[in-house]
Amino acid sequence: MPVRRQPSRTAGVTSHVWPSGGRHLWPSGEASATQSHPRGHLVYAASGVLAVHTERGTSIVPANRVAWTPAGFTHHHRAHGDTDMRIVFLAPSLARLVPDHPAVFLASGLAREVLLALTGPHNDDNAAPGYSRSARARLLRVLVDELREADEQPLHLPEPQDDRLQALARLLHENPADNATLAELGTMIGASTRTLSRLFRNELGMTFYEWRTQLRIHRALVLLADGHDTIRTAYACGWANPSSFIAAFTDVVGTTPGRYRVRQAGAHGADSE
Structure with a gap:
């Protein structure tokens, strides 16, 4: 059986992390370590504002935007205002459908609800709350389809x-x-x-x-x-x-x-x- 990961708490941060994504509750001014991932990921601020820094520049992510960081890009995040940060990793088969560079998208109402469902507070290692693995795969495809329909937003400041x-x-x-x-x-x-x-x-x-x-x-x-x-x-x-x-x-x-x-x-x- 999968083992639920316990939330970690450091310097006022509460984190719930799963292979498929995670949720971080950060006080204003908190920043992550510089890192990179083998899979691309989406980040969304359910509250607060996120700054996503990569070698290509900085993206600002308010509550009506979603930021995309492709696999392999060195990056770090910073919270402005108390921030509820949601992360969803995309498999390569879905990542190829979105840009190969850091980008910011307008978050439709449907995209926001899918992101929140996929990163709910009762998530575990294999599935979002109440969803089978196949249902989760369908939700991820809906999310990517919503982003493909959205225009890239002018909230990425190139470096x-x-x-x-x-x-x-x-x-x-x-x-x-x-x-x-x-x-x-x-x-x-x-x-x-x-x-x-x-x-x-x-x-x-x-x-x-x-x-x-x-x-x-x-x-x-x-x-x-x-x-x-x-x-x-x-x-x-x-x-x-x-x-x-x-x-x-x-x-x-x-x-x-x-x-x-x-x-x-x-x-x-x-x-x-």
């Missing part, structure tokens, strides 16, 4: 490899509110605007301004998960006013910062807009 882009990225990671132009940043790191623009296009597949907006949205998701209000978050991330921040945030995340905070905080203490 620069060129030394000049890395230097620029360090400046903006340290101060995402910095509104310096690309020319001004280029002067600071010793590179021309034309060179930096070409590097952003060729290496990261986006413009400098698109990349900086992504960085700012990432930081905003983290600040909101940590309890900061919309106005403070807007200015901390470089927006000139809360209205422009709300518009940009809604365009990328699909909901307003206020509604996002309500969901993250359980409707307690969220600011109104």
Whole structure:
């Protein structure tokens, strides 16, 4: 008979891990060790926000997104806000149906329910609660089909490899509110605007301004998960006013910062807009 694995508790973390996946309850700021797996895996934050760091960049995973990390990619996770992290591993036969690079997908209502069912608190080594192995296989196929129908989301921030882009990225990671132009940043790191623009296009597949907006949205998701209000978050991330921040945030995340905070905080203490 399969032996149920006991939950492990370290530094405030409660973990339930099975060969097929797992569930980790993490306090805000907790991070996993750097690791890689022979199977690709999906991660979902039933509450809180996850940051998934790989050599390709960082994905931010709020409660309406699912992140995919293919097999063999070195990665680590970090929780922002108290986070209920769910993990589902995919067999190679299913993994080949999703991208071969780290990605973030919009989580449909059905995808969320399947993820929660597959990682329920009473799981064991062989099956999700109440499901036979064949039923679990069908649920996994439904989940993958849902993700294949969903567009990849712009919540993956690619990591620069060129030394000049890395230097620029360090400046903006340290101060995402910095509104310096690309020319001004280029002067600071010793590179021309034309060179930096070409590097952003060729290496990261986006413009400098698109990349900086992504960085700012990432930081905003983290600040909101940590309890900061919309106005403070807007200015901390470089927006000139809360209205422009709300518009940009809604365009990328699909909901307003206020509604996002309500969901993250359980409707307690969220600011109104």
